[in-house]
Amino acid sequence: MRSWLGVRTGPWPGLARLGLAAPGPAVAACVGAILAGLLAGALAVGGIGQAARDEVARWLVLAVHHPDGPEAALRRALLLHGATFGLLWLGGATQAGLFLVPSVLVFRSFSLGFTVAFLTYEGGWPGLGVVLGSVAPSYLVALPAWLVLGAGSLADAWRISAARLARRPTGAGDVVGRLVVRLPAALSATVAVSALDAYLAPAALRALVRALGI
Numbered sequence: 202m203r204s205w206l207g208v209r210t211g212p213w214p215g216l217a218r219l220g221l222a223a224p225g226p227a228v229a230a231c232v233g234a235i236l237a238g239l240l241a242g243a244l245a246v247g248g249i250g251q252a253a254r255d256e257v258a259r260w261l262v263l264a265v266h267h268p269d270g271p272e273a274a275l276r277r278a279l280l281l282h283g284a285t286f287g288l289l290w291l292g293g294a295t296q297a298g299l300f301l302v303p304s305v306l307v308f309r310s311f312s313l314g315f316t317v318a319f320l321t322y323e324g325g326w327p328g329l330g331v332v333l334g335s336v337a338p339s340y341l342v343a344l345p346a347w348l349v350l351g352a353g354s355l356a357d358a359w360r361i362s363a364a365r366l367a368r369r370p371t372g373a374g375d376v377v378g379r380l381v382v383r384l385p386a387a388l389s390a391t392v393a394v395s396a397l398d399a400y401l402a403p404a405a406l407r408a409l410v411r412a413l414g415i
Contacts, residue, residue, distance in 0.1 A: 223352035227359065231351040234306035235344065241307075242314025246322055271399055278395035282343070285309050289350040290387040294380060296365065298358030302351045309347065313340060334405035339397035346390035353383055 288305045292298030317336060320328040357379055364370065 223356045227352040227356040228348065230303065230355060231306055231348050234303040235310045235347065238307040238310030239314035242311040243318035245315050246318040274403065275395060275399035278398035279391065282394045283391045286350060286387045286391045289347065289354055290383055293354030293357030294376060296358050296362035298354050299362060302355045302358065306347055306351050335402040338401050338405065339394050342397060343394045350383060350387055
């Protein structure tokens with residue numbers, strides 16, 4: 202299977218049919234950015250002081266015992282995930298995506314890595330339960346979506362950059378076409394992940410809190 206660059210894209214024919222396939226180097230770069238962010242976030246937990254730990258713990262207690270309503274939670278989730286997927290999607294429109302896409306992936310995965318490590322380190326087994334019940338469902342969808350959209354946009358940004366360096370036309374029509382093809386994926390991922398964050402995660406967290414008596 203080959204992408205628009207003529208580079209083998211991997212054993213996922215469904216992605217190619219949807220116009221979401223990306224060359225291997227772009228996928229590898231995005232995987233590296235995500236792993237770097239997750240690792241940095243996890244390591245950052247050991248570097249924060251006690252005052253910061255207490256503040257984060259206080260915020261988590263408030264989130265557990267005084268959660269927002271579903272509408273407010275959905276608005277907040279749509280804003281967060283819409284910004285993430287929107288930036289990843291737009292990264293394919295310009296050569297600035299070479300820096301934008303990895304930066305977004307590192308930043309968001311850093312946040313995820315920090316959250317998971319903090320909950321597990323501070324909460325022990327109950328904290329791990331919180332991770333599995335309230336964090337994992339949405340990010341099991343978000344992480345693959347970050348990878349697919351990010352790799353496609355990164356490949357497009359590289360194509361634009363290579364064309365400009367070679368003083369060739371960048372093919373604005375092709376760029377717009379690929380953005381249009383990826384737009385439904387970006388919108389679908391935003392809605393799906395936001396819905397999981399706003400509805401499934403709080404319900405799972407409340408069930409866990411009742412079961413553990415937190």
